[in-house]
Amino acid sequence: MSRKPHVTAIYPGSFDPITNGHLDLIQRGSRTFDHLIVSILRNDAKQPLFSVEERVEMLREVVHVYPNVEVDSFDGLLVDYASARQATVLLRGIRAISDYEYELQMALMNRRLRPEIETVFMMAHEAYSFISSRLVKQVFSLGGNIAGLVPPSVEERLNTRLTKQKTA
Numbered sequence: 001m002s003r004k005p006h007v008t009a010i011y012p013g014s015f016d017p018i019t020n021g022h023l024d025l026i027q028r029g030s031r032t033f034d035h036l037i038v039s040i041l042r043n044d045a046k047q048p049l050f051s052v053e054e055r056v057e058m059l060r061e062v063v064h065v066y067p068n069v070e071v072d073s074f075d076g077l078l079v080d081y082a083s084a085r086q087a088t089v090l091l092r093g094i095r096a097i098s099d100y101e102y103e104l105q106m107a108l109m110n111r112r113l114r115p116e117i118e119t120v121f122m123m124a125h126e127a128y129s130f131i132s133s134r135l136v137k138q139v140f141s142l143g144g145n146i147a148g149l150v151p152p153s154v155e156e157r158l159n160t161r162l163t164k165q166k167t168a
């Protein structure tokens with residue numbers, strides 16, 4: 001009798017900060033795969049607003065409700081990290097056609113590096129297809145309302161960070 005394989009997937013990204021779009025993908029990924037590792041890229045060339053440690057904390061605060069979801073961080077090549085974690089799938093979200101080119105390039109490069117690892121794309125929920133961490137940060141810093149775009153705990157952290165920046 002053949003046994004169903006246990007599939008571990010990595011959901012990699014910057015998550016600076018996590019948005020409700022990311023959270024929707026995590027929820028759906030947790031239903032699709034046996035084990036989902038949400039992993040934050042270290043050594044990001046982009047100047048992040050939150051440190052990797054803060055982002056790990058923020059992610060853990062919101063994903064603890066999914067028992068098969070783990071939060072981690074990585075550096076170096078994503079496919080090497082995936083292989084070390086015995087993951088066979090890379091999960092990525094696509095919001096709009098504009099995401100496609102970048103995602104295709106990454107998926108093809110990753111396949112060339114390690115063909116045994118498959119990239120799986122999920123279409124973003126239509127309610128979140130316009131959200132990005134970059135836009136959330138911009139709108140928030142200019143006083144716009146971001147309620148419903150990020151988890152409440154992230155909104156609180158953004159508030160604290162902005163107040164600190166203003167008083168610094």
Ligand code: PNS
Nearest residue numbers: 012013014015041076077078079106109
């Ligand atoms: O949320 P992001 O910023 O779009 O995530 C990009 C990420 C982390 C998936 C990508 O930059 C990445 O995988 N970096 C690790 C380095 C690597 O493996 N590069 C070759 C893949 S094309």
